[in-house]
Amino acid sequence: EPEVTQTPSHQVTQMGQEVILRCVPISNHLYFYWYRQILGQKVEFLVSFYNNEISEKSEIFDDQFSVERPDGSNFTLKIRSTKLEDSAMYFCASSTDRDSNQPQHFGDGTRLSIL
Amino acid sequence: RKEVEQDPGPFNVPEGATVAFNCTYSNSASQSFFWYRQDCRKEPKLLMSVYSSGNEDGRFTAQLNRASQYISLLIRDSKLSDSATYLCVVTRAKYNQGGKLIFGQGTELSVKP
Numbered sequence: 275e276p277e278v279t280q281t282p283s284h285q286v287t288q289m290g291q292e293v294i295l296r297c298v299p300i301s302n303h304l305y306f307y308w309y310r311q312i313l314g315q316k317v318e319f320l321v322s323f324y325n326n327e328i329s330e331k332s333e334i335f336d337d338q339f340s341v342e343r344p345d346g347s348n349f350t351l352k353i354r355s356t357k358l359e360d361s362a363m364y365f366c367a368s369s370t371d372r373d374s375n376q377p378q379h380f381g382d383g384t385r386l387s388i389l
Numbered sequence: 390r391k392e393v394e395q396d397p398g399p400f401n402v403p404e405g406a407t408v409a410f411n412c413t414y415s416n417s418a419s420q421s422f423f424w425y426r427q428d429c430r431k432e433p434k435l436l437m438s439v440y441s442s443g444n445e446d447g448r449f450t451a452q453l454n455r456a457s458q459y460i461s462l463l464i465r466d467s468k469l470s471d472s473a474t475y476l477c478v479v480t481r482a483k484y485n486q487g488g489k490l491i492f493g494q495g496t497e498l499s500v501k502p
Contacts (some may be wrong), residue, residue, distance in 0.1 A: 307489065317433060317476070319489040327468075330489055365432055377421065377480070378490060380432040 276300040278381035285388045287356055295351045295384045297366030298337050306349045307367040308341065310334070317365070324350065353386075361388045365368060390415050392444055393493035395477050401499045412460040412477030420488075422453055424462045426446050426493065427466040427501050436462075467500045474498070 279298045287293045301305050308320040321331040323341055327353050340352045349368075353360055367378040395412045402408050412420075422439040437444065439451040439460055450463040460477055477493040 287479065309490075316494040317490075317492040319425075322489055332489075363430070377423070377435070377438075380434070382432045385430075 276379075278366055278368055278379050280364075280381035280384050282384060283382070284385045284387070286389060289358055289388050290355050293356055293386065295353075295364050295366075295386070297349045297381055298306050298347050298352070299349055299366065299368030300379055301347070303368035303370050303379070305329075305369045306341075306343070307369075307380075308351045309365045309380075311361040311365065311369065311383075312362045316368075320351070320364075356388045357385075358388050361386055391478055392416055392491050392495075393479055395475075395493040395496045397467070397496070398474075399497035399499055401501060402467055404467060404469060406500075407463065407465050407496060408467055408474050408490045409464075410462045410498075412462075412493055414458050414460070414477075415493075416479070416481065417458065417460075419479040419491075421480045421488075422460050423478040423480075424448075424451060424460075425478050425492075427474045427476055429474075432501050433478075433492075436475070458493055464498075467498075469500050469502065472498055472500045 281296045304383045306323040307316050311317045320330050322329045338354045342350050350358045363383045364379045369378045393414050424436040425433040427433045427435045432490045437446050439453045441453050445453045452461045472493040474497045476495045479493050480488040
């Protein structure tokens with residue numbers, strides 16, 4: 275079964291540094307998402323991306339965050355100047371534009387630790 | 390008020406028990422409803438979609454009451470492998486419109502031998 279893949283599985287970064295999280299969505303999917311989950315808290319939506327532009331973003335997704343689809347396969351989340359509170363699991367997801375019993379497929383996440 | 394609220398857990402049950410999870414959502418514009426399952430520090434995985442008529446998948450039964458904005462999940466004959474956190478999820482979009490998923494905080498289930 276096709277999968278969403280994310281790299282790295284764990285990223286440790288000094289506060290203030292830039293970090294790029296990478297995702298390869300399922301190849302025929304057209305909608306891409308980033309979510310995050312702070313330890314012990316709920317999964318929170320960050321941003322959705324369709325047709326090479328952001329379609330929706332949450333309040334969390336401020337100017338420090340950006341997303342890009344640099345080629346036909348990768349979908350990246352960049353955090354420009356990381357803060358301690360950015361420490362979380364970051365999940366990428368993708369979906370098709372057809373009716374499906376699985377609306378969004380999730381990758382297994384990147385654990386981001388800010389020191 | 391949280392957009393999706395679930396029973397606070399954890400639920401500790403013996404194998405073979407029947408357990409029910411409740412969820413309410415606040416936004417009447419919500420269109421699609423799901424139960425996801427999340428194992429410790431893993432990604433959410435779709436357990437089942439929830440339809441207005443109610444639906445069943447083996448030991449799992451989901452119900453939706455749009456009038457009271459209430460969703461439920463019933464697990465019968467619980468197994469050790471059912472131990473996980475169960476996430477109630479809604480979206481304001483239909484399947485094919487790429488809407489964001491809105492998660493509840495989850496209810497942890499621990500099934501004991």
